[in-house]
Amino acid sequence: MRSSELATRAGVNVQTLRYYERRGLLAQPPRSPSGYRAYPPDAAAVVRFIKRAQDHGFSLDEVQELLHLAEGGPEDCDAARALAEARMAALAERIADLQRMQRSLSQLVDTCERPRSDRCCPLLHTLHDDDGDHR
Structure with a gap:
């Protein structure tokens, strides 16, 4: 999906997505032949995870750690x-x-x-x- 579609689904603006990419919170997606970012379907869940963690008071550094922990085991x-x-x-x-x-x-x-x-x-x-x- 393109940046604008992801931003709409996740409830953020496109600049937020780019910022999350620069911070390493959101993987940089491949680009389509025409140069558009092509995000995978699970990208919206990642962005919503980030926003929910921020809503609970976590800093972006802490969110990055939580994202890493979410990939692990019990x-x-x-x-x-x-x-x-x-x-x-x-x-x-x-x-x-x-x-x-x-x-x-x-x-x-x-x-x-x-x-x-x-x-x-x-x-x-x-x-x-x-x-x-x-x-």
């Missing part, structure tokens, strides 16, 4: 699980960081309730202050 399930557990831990850390940022901003915004004549903006002061971390 012992590869343990490796896939370890990769997923590491991704879950990284997501939990990122969520904690985002929640900390949200709390910090909320506290700064709350100080904006003072009368305008009685305040200097603590939000701007904190962002300009370069004496260290204000967690």
Whole structure:
């Protein structure tokens, strides 16, 4: 199938397919005599696998590893699980960081309730202050 057909079937754009090829996630297909890429029927499943893995928070490097593991045997399930557990831990850390940022901003915004004549903006002061971390 041609690039446009694969892109439609997989729900991505053609540039995404080319990017996946450059990254080695999607095998470069042979070309037809007229120069068009001729993807095999299973290419759509590979692209959907990549997109689903990304939707679960995996980086493209991790997706490449998962694709490799998907070709292996039952012992590869343990490796896939370890990769997923590491991704879950990284997501939990990122969520904690985002929640900390949200709390910090909320506290700064709350100080904006003072009368305008009685305040200097603590939000701007904190962002300009370069004496260290204000967690």
